[in-house]
Amino acid sequence: MMSMAANDEAADIQAIAGRGFGSLTGACYLLLRIQDRALAKPWLRSVDIASVAQARTQRLSQVCQMAFTAAGLRALGTEVTPGAGFDPQFIDGMAGDERRSHQLGDEGPNSPAHWHWGVGEQEPHILLVLLAANTSINSLAKDTCSAAVAAGCAVIGGNTPTTTTTPLGREPFGFADGVSQPEYDWSGTLTPGGARDRDYRNLLAMGELLLGYPNEYGFVNDYPAADELGRNGSYLVYRQLAQDVAGFWQWLARQAGDDDGAIALAERMVGRGLDGAPLLGLQSATITGTDDARNAFLFADDADGLVCPIGAHIRRVNPRSADDPQGRHGFVRNLISTLGFSGTAMHDAVASARFHRLSRRGRPYGPVVAPHAAMQGTGAGAGAGQESGLHFLCLNTNIARQFEFVQGAWVANAKFAGLAAEQDPLLGNRLPLAGAQPTDAFSYTDSGAWPRAIGGLPQFVTVRGGAYFFMPGLRGVARLLADG
Ligand code: HEM
Incomplete structure (x- = not known):
């Protein structure tokens, strides 16, 4: 090429x-x-x-x-x-x-x-x-x-x-944004495709970003x-995604009982620290195509989501190697069956996260309110009453395989990766499925290693256009x- x-x-x-x-x-x-x-x-x-x-x-x-x-x-x-x-x-x-x-x-x-x-x-x-x-x-x-x-x-x-x-640099809930982005093969070094080319990497074929070039x-x-x-x-x-910043932090504070607990729970929902750092306890890994320490990790050693919950935002939108087609974990089989793909995991590369990456180009809008101030119901100052949110923009070449797959099969899907009853903790609309099955839960393991499941998550993000x-x-x- x-x-x-x-x-x-x-x-x-x-x-x-x-x-x-x-x-x-x-x-x-x-x-x-x-x-x-x-x-x-x-x-x-x-x-x-x-x-x-x-x-x-x-x-x-x-x-x-x-x-x-x-x-x-x-x-x-x-x-x-x-x-x-x-x-x-x-x-x-x-x-x-x-x-x-x-x-x-x-x-x-x-x-x-x-x-x-x-x-x-x-x-x-x-x-x-x-x-x-x-x-x-x-x-x-x-x-x-x-x-x-x-x-x-x-x-x-x-x-x-x-x-x-x-x-820039923080989305309205207060988390560092723009931390993980795919890199593209501008210098033409990759030969993508083929059965042996299955490892998770951050460097992607140009055809995932631009039309007219070979894809992954x-x-x-x-x-x-x-x-x-x-x-x-x-x-x-x-x-355009409106974010209910006060609703988000006040709900978290009520769940957790105090400000620090609210932040710890929010970090589990996102899957990163407020400052963008990976959650403590994830093993670091060398990944082709990134030299940013904040992105040098996989979920393979955290198959059950003890550190980063399976349903956390960043784990849904980029499961990294957790759905490795050659994987040996329950999560792999669950994910593949959830998505309705048949055949053995060994031979099915379709679910691999590398085929569903997005180049994000969005920007936040609206007044900035720090988490503690949002919990107290103060801080919007001159911007009080004004909406905050994200102009979410991303680039891809195959809308069904990239954006719609991430949004539909991973973000909005209440049965993602074998979970039951929970959509993306930030983005879900929380509407019950046919048969009244709830979708408003979030499960995680707390700092004392206790498994927890919360129900009744409100909708925090609303699509404006x-x-x-x-x-x-x-x-x-x-x-x-x-x-x-
Ligand atoms: C208001 C809505 C949203 C908020 C507040 C939000 C927040 C975040 C945050 C805090 C991160 C971690 C930092 C980073 O890597 O940049 C992140 C990562 C990401 N988000 Fe979102 N996000 C939103 C909507 C979406 C939507 C609609 C999608 C796609 C359908 C999406 C896809 C991603 C992707 C692909 C990553 C990078 C994951 C990775 O590679 O580790 N986000 N988001």
């Missing part, structure tokens, strides 16, 4: 595929609907989209990235069919049908019927990701917004852009290959915006 360092490729790939731009602490996720295609296309062509090559050689003071929903491609006059190579999930959309909503946990208060954006007239066509310094994001957003409106686009949610300047199975996913439309593109999943976007390479963008 040609090395991804090659400049012509790097000049084609949108910059956020390569990095998160943590130094640009202001962000705006501008959601647009095209009302007049003839006006919109020339303006969109004039938008300067930063590439990986630029980000490698220049210190960018602002970054703009562009992605399209299936409805947006149609509004631009592009035919969006599986025959053209588009991902079927992308074509259907995140809120495309009830079965998908059920699978993703988008029911009850999470239901698309309650979303602030994502369906009907509030379904976006285009996402512009704007990143800049805290001091300049508002003016960049305002100017871009006025230009969009002048070019026949409507800004979803009114014509006032919503920006976030919430400090060793082959190239279907993608819109004609006219270079899809090569170097990716699918961007965006979910979401959509699947196609984020083409720069040549793909030019192709989509050509003519007219």
Whole structure:
């Protein structure tokens, strides 16, 4: 495979595929609907989209990235069919049908019927990701917004852009965020696929991030290959997730009886310390593709979840080697049977965590309230009454195998890994299953080595909106915006 360092490729790939731009602490996720295609296309062509090559050689003071929903491609006059190579999930959309909503946990208060954006007239066509310094994001957003409106686009949610300047590095519950990220094989050293290539590693084939390259199975996913439309593109999943920070900490304090106990329990629910450190007692391990000590661990030596609960957030969304297809633990067999895969664990690589990684690019929003202040019901200050949450954005190439699998089979699934009655402790909607079976439990082992199970977890996170976007390479963008 040609090395991804090659400049012509790097000049084609949108910059956020390569990095998160943590130094640009202001962000705006501008959601647009095209009302007049003839006006919109020339303006969109004039938008300067930063590439990986630029980000490698220049210190960018602002970054703009562009992605399209299936409805947006149609509004631009592009035919969006599986025959053209588009991902079927992308074509259907995140809120495309009830079965998908059920699978993703988008029911009850999470239901698309309650979303602030994502369906009907509030379904976006285009996402512009704007990143800049805290001091300049508002003016960049305002100017871009006025230009969009002048070019026949409507800004979803009114014509006032919503920006976030919430400090990065911590999500609103107060935990370090952005700690574990997959690395991608930009220099072309991996030969993925094959029966012997099964170990957990953090270095992944380019085809897990970008369309047109071999993936972890060793082959190239279907993608819109004609006219270079899809090569170097990716699918961007965006979910706006509101977090009930006061509700979270006050519930934990009531459960635990005191502040320290609340923090210890929250750390078990996340699966990391507040500062991002692995839970004490996990054995360290050498993992290809990471040199960060905070990520040098596996769950293989903690098969029963005595240190990191089986249902903890980070263990669900990335079970690492705990579902090693050659594993010898009960968890493996439970997971595979839970997911409905038949055959022996030895020969089934499908459940391996490496095939379900996401490159996260989200940002927090809203006022920052420290855990102790949230427990006391104080601390929001000037931001009191304002919502906090996460603009959860991630990149992947196969929405069903990556985002939907993680969200549906691991986060929202009450029977994950042989557990009963518990969804992700942070993200679950807690709705009972058919037959009234509860999903609101969390089980863990406490510091005295006692197994504990708590019931009645409230819903802490509510979906406010979401959509699947196609984020083409720069040549793909030019192709989509050509003519007219
Ligand atoms: C408001 C919602 C959420 C909160 C508060 C949250 C919080 C966290 C925290 C504190 C971590 C550990 C630090 C880190 O590795 O960055 C983490 C990791 C992670 N989260 Fe979430 N998260 C949320 C939503 C989601 C969603 C919707 C997904 C995917 C469907 C997801 C996927 C991940 C992944 C893949 C990791 C890295 C796990 C690893 O490789 O160890 N998160 N999250």
